[in-house]
Amino acid sequence: MQLAFDNVTKLYGPVIGVNDISCRIGPGITGLFGANGAGKSTMMKLASGQLRPTSGRVTVGQRSAWSSAAKRTLGFSPEINSFYEEMTGRDFVYAMTRLYGYSAAEARERTEDALDEVGMRDRAERHIAGCSHGMRQRIKLAQALVHDPAVLLLDEPTSGIDPGGRKHIGDLLVGWASRGKTILISSHILAEVEHLADSILMIARGRIIASGTIAEVRELIEDQPFTVEVVAEPPRQMAAALVNLDVVQSVEIRGDVLTVRTRNPAQFYGQLSDLVIDGGYDVRRLAPLDSGADAVFGYLEQGAP
Amino acid sequence: MKLLRACGTLMMLSFRRLLWSTSTLMVAFPLIGSGLFLLRRRYTYGDENSRYFDVYSAFTAFSEEFVLALFVSFLLPICALAYATMSIGGDREDRTLLFLLVRPLPRTLIVVSKLLATLPLVVGLVVGSFWVYCKLAGEVGAIAYPIYLPAVLYMTLAYVSLFHLFAVTFRHSTIVALAYSLFMEIFIGNMPGIVKRVTVTFFGKSMIFEMGAEHGLPEPDPEWFVPVTAPGAGQTLVAICIGALVLTLWVFSRREYRDLT
Numbered sequence: 001m002q003l004a005f006d007n008v009t010k011l012y013g014p015v016i017g018v019n020d021i022s023c024r025i026g027p028g029i030t031g032l033f034g035a036n037g038a039g040k041s042t043m044m045k046l047a048s049g050q051l052r053p054t055s056g057r058v059t060v061g062q063r064s065a066w067s068s069a070a071k072r073t074l075g076f077s078p079e080i081n082s083f084y085e086e087m088t089g090r091d092f093v094y095a096m097t098r099l100y101g102y103s104a105a106e107a108r109e110r111t112e113d114a115l116d117e118v119g120m121r122d123r124a125e126r127h128i129a130g131c132s133h134g135m136r137q138r139i140k141l142a143q144a145l146v147h148d149p150a151v152l153l154l155d156e157p158t159s160g161i162d163p164g165g166r167k168h169i170g171d172l173l174v175g176w177a178s179r180g181k182t183i184l185i186s187s188h189i190l191a192e193v194e195h196l197a198d199s200i201l202m203i204a205r206g207r208i209i210a211s212g213t214i215a216e217v218r219e220l221i222e223d224q225p226f227t228v229e230v231v232a233e234p235p236r237q238m239a240a241a242l243v244n245l246d247v248v249q250s251v252e253i254r255g256d257v258l259t260v261r262t263r264n265p266a267q268f269y270g271q272l273s274d275l276v277i278d279g280g281y282d283v284r285r286l287a288p289l290d291s292g293a294d295a296v297f298g299y300l301e302q303g304a305p
Numbered sequence: 306m307k308l309l310r311a312c313g314t315l316m317m318l319s320f321r322r323l324l325w326s327t328s329t330l331m332v333a334f335p336l337i338g339s340g341l342f343l344l345r346r347r348y349t350y351g352d353e354n355s356r357y358f359d360v361y362s363a364f365t366a367f368s369e370e371f372v373l374a375l376f377v378s379f380l381l382p383i384c385a386l387a388y389a390t391m392s393i394g395g396d397r398e399d400r401t402l403l404f405l406l407v408r409p410l411p412r413t414l415i416v417v418s419k420l421l422a423t424l425p426l427v428v429g430l431v432v433g434s435f436w437v438y439c440k441l442a443g444e445v446g447a448i449a450y451p452i453y454l455p456a457v458l459y460m461t462l463a464y465v466s467l468f469h470l471f472a473v474t475f476r477h478s479t480i481v482a483l484a485y486s487l488f489m490e491i492f493i494g495n496m497p498g499i500v501k502r503v504t505v506t507f508f509g510k511s512m513i514f515e516m517g518a519e520h521g522l523p524e525p526d527p528e529w530f531v532p533v534t535a536p537g538a539g540q541t542l543v544a545i546c547i548g549a550l551v552l553t554l555w556v557f558s559r560r561e562y563r564d565l566t
Contacts, residue, residue: 012563048407051561072409082400084322098314099408101307143404 001061001073001150002026003047003182008056010042017042019206020056026151026182029173031197033187039206040186041079041155047184048076048153060151072100075149077140079156079186083128089139090115090124096143114142119168133160141169151182158187170196226265230258230272231285238281245271259289311410312418319392319422326395328387335380336434343371343441350445361521364445368513368522371442372453376435377509381457382464382490384430386482389468392423393557394478402562412558420469420550424462431461448520456512456535459542463505466549473557476564497529505545508538 003025010017018039034040045051046058049065063070084092093114097107115121118138128139137160144152154173158166173196177183185197194200194214202210202217210217232238235256242251242260247267252259262268265288276283323329348367350357357363393416396402405415435457439446471485472478494504501507511532514525525532533541 045563050403050406051563068409068411071407074407076407078403080400080403082403084401086322086325095314095318096404096408099311099405099410101309101311101409103310 001182003065003151003184004057004059005043005046006057006059008046008053008058010046010051011054016206017051018046018203021203021206021208022056023201023208023211025184025201027177027180028198029177029183029185029196031185031187031194031200032203033200034203038203040203042206043203044076044153044155044184044186047151048074072147073150074153075144075147075151076153077137077144077155077157079159081133081136083136083139085129086127088125088127089120089131089135089142092128092139093124093142093146097146100147102147110146110148111142114146117145117172118142119165134162134165137161138165138169145176149181152176152184154183154185156187157185226262226268227289228260228262228265228268229285229287229289230260230283231256232258232276233282233284238275238279241275241279241281242272245275247271308410308414311408312414315405315410315415315418316422319419320426322395323388323391323422323426326391328391332384332387332430335383336430339371339375339380339434340437340441342375343438346370348442348445360445360448364448364517364520365522367442367445367449368453368517371438372449373510373513376438377457377460377513378491378494378506380434381431381460381509382486382505384434385427385461385464386468386479386486388423388427388430389465390472390478390482392419392469392472394472394475397472397476397478397562397564400564406562413554416469416473416554416557420465420553423465423469427465428458428461431457449517452516452520453513455539456509456516459512459539459546460505460509463508463542463545463549466546466553467505470549470553470556473553473560499531501530502533505542508533508541508545511535511538 005021005023005025008021009019021039021043032040032043042051046053047060047065049067049071052066058065060070060074063073065074084095087095090111094107094111097110097114098104100107102110112121115124118141120135120138120142123135124139126135128136131139137157141154141157144154157173158169161169173183173185177198197214199211199213200217201208230238230242233256235253235258239251239253239258242248242258245268247262247264249261249263251261260268272286275281347355348357348363348371349355350359350363355363357366393402396405406412410418432454435454436450439450442449468478468482471482475481490504490506494501494506510530512535514522514530514532515535515538518524532538
């Protein structure tokens with residue numbers, strides 16, 4: 001099932017939340033990235049039917065996201081940490097399950113399955129008020145997936161979860177995606193979901209500035225500077241040799257670390273190999289600094305209208 | 306069937322949360338305090354220890370001092386306010402309303418379920434406490450309870466609906482409802498002239514004056530209070546109740562609660 005934004009604009013009075021956004025999300029995992037105030041939260045709220053677009057249309061399958069019918073196919077794990085604090089994790093998930101209209105027995109079964117999936121089954125008797133941040137995240141996740149939704153909206157799902165837990169949840173998301181679910185993950189920590197997401201949406205100032213796989217998005221910025229860190233001996237001589245290469249824009253030296261900026265990474269790596277062999281330099285480390293989504297986003301955001 | 310089950314769940318969930326909320330503690334103090342006041346100020350008559358010469362003067366004193374001045378002007382609105390604003394307002398302030406809005410429950414049914422969870426609690430508390438007070442008041446209480454009960458019920462329904470409207474409309478609905486109660490119901494409600502007819506209390510008091518008249522409750526000073534007829538007052542309170550409910554449903558089904566995340 002697809003989540004679709006068609007020419008969606010959302011205004012908060014005179015302030016633009018999102019501006020004429022159109023995209024098709026899913027099936028599979030889609031990462032939604034953007035700085036604070038970029039419009040990420042507005043997109044999540046529109047998708048989960050908390051907000052209505054000022055113009056355009058947000059649909060889940062064929063139904064408007066605002067409708068209660070669409071919400072039956074939608075699971076939402078919010079970023080906020082507000083719960084019915086007096087309840088146990090199990091009671092909370094059970095109560096949320098009952099709100100889908102399941103019978104007590106079915107709700108109980110689904111609750112246990114969901115708690116099991118997020119690794120909370122043996123800790124769910126604890127009152128939410130006494131739960132750690134990571135446990136709360138898992139409870140939020142459990143209440144979002146308890147009705148087996150076709151579309152899952154997860155706002156910062158791994159925030160506050162330990163590395164083992166992140167891997168567990170990552171595997172879980174990949175498993176759901178392989179079953180044809182549509183998953184939209186909003187996150188600040190791009191590296192965490194970059195490897196999970198089949199595609200990414202980058203948003204800045206209320207507009208989608210890039211979408212596609214990380215490789216496709218990277219292609220959008222071929223003419224942007226690409227930074228490589230080189231640790232080599234002798235550093236000064238190598239820096240001098242690097243500066244003479246056509247594809248190198250600049251070289252900074254800090255101790256034996258050289259930070260090289262180039263506009264053409266492919267050509268740069270080719271010329272660098274020749275240079276190292278010809279000059280007999282001892283290269284101990286060679287690492288791109290900005291091939292990740294963070295850097296891509298940084299470049300694109302700078303260029304966004 | 307699924308929708309009914311979901312509404313039933315929300316009703317029970319809301320009822321339990323309201324019952325064990327701080328609202329219960331908040332209303333317990335004035336309710337207990339009023340009981341103690343009644344124990345101290347006895348509305349007995351006829352013997353040498355009594356303040357009152359006959360049943361009429363005792364009934365009048367109970368009606369004026371307790372029912373009109375304290376119960377319907379203060380205790381009843383406080384009980385309605387404490388639960389009705391917290392029913393949706395509490396979820397809004399705690400930001401747990403979000404978990405309800407993303408479920409497949411039509412928004413109108415969320416309001417109806419919340420209202421149905423609040424009503425038995427407030428009606429039970431108001432009617433129950435009124436019954437206890439009338440028992441404590443003795444013979445005059447036994448007279449007052451059945452004749453004033455309709456007015457108390459109508460007022461309760463009107464206040465609950467009105468404060469639900471506040472809850473879906475205002476971010477800090479408890480504070481707004483308190484301000485409303487103090488300014489509109491107490492200040493405006495006690496001003497001379499017809500301006501007080503915009504208050505719920507006016508119509509409740511009109512019913513009480515008419516019902517109490519046959520037991521000796523004197524008519525109010527026309528300089529200050531010109532009551533409407535009891536049927537007219539009852540109809541107005543029902544209209545307030547229905548009007549507020551319709552507005553609540555309309556506001557809640559259209560409103561975007563941007564402050565939840």
